[in-house]
Amino acid sequence: MSDQQTALSTVLQDLISQALNRTNMAAEQQQQLLKQVDSILFAAQRHSQSNWAGHMTTAVDEIAALGQLLASLHQGNLLSPELYPELSMIESDIFAFFCPLFGQTSGHVTHGGSYGNLDALWQARKKYGDYSKRVYASDQSHYSIAKACDMLGLDLQLIASNSLQQIDILALEMACKQQPPMAIVATSGTTSSGQLDDIIAIKQITKQLPCWLHVDAAWGGFLSLIDSSPLSAQQFGQADSVCFDPHKSLGQPRPSGLLMYQDQIKKTPFSTQYLSQAPRDVLPGSYGGELLLPLWLTIKTLGKTGLASQIQAKLQEACQFASFINQQSGWWAQGSPTGIVCFTAPQSQLSGLVEKGIFSQTELAGKSVYRAVFASHTTRSDALISDLAPFL
Template sequence: MSISSNQLSTTLSALINQSLQQFDINAKTLQQLSQQIDTLLLAGQRHRHANWAGHMTPAVNELAALGQLVAALHQGNLLSSELYPELAIVEKDIFDFFCPLFGQQHGHATHGGSYGNLDALWQARKKFGGYSNRVYASDQSHYSVFKACDILGLELQLIPTNNSQQMDIAALAFACNEQTPMAIVATAGTTSSGQIDDINAVKAIIEHSPCWLHIDAAWGGFLSLINTSPLTDKQFGQADSVCFDPHKSLGQPRPCGLLMYQQPIKAAASPTQYLTQTPRDTLPGSYGAELLLPLWLTIKTLGKTGLVDQIDFQLDQARKFAGFLNEQPGWQAEVSPTGIVCFNSPPQTDLSDLLEKGIFSLTELAGKKVYRAVFAGPSTRSDTLISDLAPYL
């Protein structure tokens, strides 16, 4: 699209202010509201800056923003899918696109990875809860796994990771030998450094056990789109369920999450006389266009090729940034397969002011603090980050 983000914000601000004038609001309140709205729109522009690399919050792309606007005007609810057949088609289009990429057969939209992890472990408990109450996940798993186990009354045991934050397979095998778990949560894209657990090795340990394998790919799931990915549909397909957050890497607004699984989810047992169809026994209740239309408009317009082009650019920028740092005396950087760069600066070099601006963030690797740059969207540029670091080199 030719319209810039600044133009879009200016146009939206004018439209909102014009609309507010139709309400019975005194002039002082109207002015205050207008100023607050302009401040919010301005603050949101930081995600479009070429040096925004501190967190997994890329700018929402224009296609998704348009889809979100349509969703707000639609307001359909797929709990009454017979009333919104066009929305049911949109949902089918999304999962026809993504399920094959993840080697899964079915799926539903969620409000994000935290909901996906909870829903997946709920399904796991219903299937294998009679055998065990234990869940294994790495010590780098997302905090939502802790919450999910707490909610479901499951016993979570953390498996140590190696220096690259990947689950220690020998430690997992030992734990499984001591007690077969109800479920294992493997991570495809750790939040701190973007590392990927060895899915093949995890699956081999539980190949013949009554155990559910869930892959938390909230961050790294975008790798399923690219042909050179370390994760393929065959690897993802070994799992009973996979969750993915397009809002973390594909420029989608929140809420936007996908949970995919091998077996269809049964209908709920609770009575729903007011509905024509009994809903599935999944975590989301009412849901509709708000979870679907932004992503649908994106994939229907860009297609796999367009998304891959964006992802390749993001990963290339991450590699260039890490490569540059490794050429500088006293600097050391490592880039993950998912485009997170963790780096050390020379002693006495303090990047606190860059942390405060959201340009970088801090995390921990092998017990040591390191700086972190997340290449979550195509607007983040290595040359701009290098310019910000120039005074410290």
């Protein structure tokens, strides 16, 4: 845990202790509760460890944590934007920053990628649902796509992926000829291995179709911040909608999600007489600083240059780790543009490291592999290599 995080934890413990002293709780009960708080704070330290690479649960940036505290003290609700003009301005600042990076024109905050995928497919159904109920996505797409289709009564067909876990463009094209879809979901940053579907090639298929193109960039969307990225605003701009989760890659606390669109979303057609202005016809209802302030403080503090520097450092750590694995006799690693490294460990069982969250396991082409996710700015390749030393 960093010095700043230690300081924040100490302040938090002191504030909770003071609050408990103002209650009627018995001293023994207070001590038991404080021990539980200590346990929670101790468990939180794992995300700041240099050898934490099992999942997309990052160490929260200190300024973002302070933004979350600020949000809890503010408690504004942008269903009544006239009462909270400062929050409305902050929301505008966030999308003025991110929409150009994704080639989109407008957006709204969400509670994460699952909500973003559901909302995007709902918008797609409203526009193209009379033509078809079919949705195509890669067999590497996030399971939230299947959930969204189930909830919306849509017919999801998964398209096989190629050897790099990208959607097979020829198979997708054949499927579209056989059954034109209502929507196609491209994945920018597959959850298992971090690969990128070819958005430009998918767009070529959809040009002659009444079809919505959604990009699930919940993980890989951070590449839009890097000038030398394999993904650009021009590529993302081919899509009708793009979702992105800053809590997966930018050190933000959950929930933190963005859903961006090519076209403005209309106001809700339903009665909202208790509000002075009708909200947009989107999935989120009440929301405020909890979805805005941590991210806003981060982009105001670091800017695009600072965020890009952090991202490039993480990607470099991932490259170093993949290179080391491939130098070991009998070992194999597959890197990715987004900092996920999948690898095999011959005659070695790394279950103990998986249980600690150092690595995780997934499947590629039906084979079990280990997975290192360089999501947190604290993760270091040399620390992971040190953990592997007994197995080499």
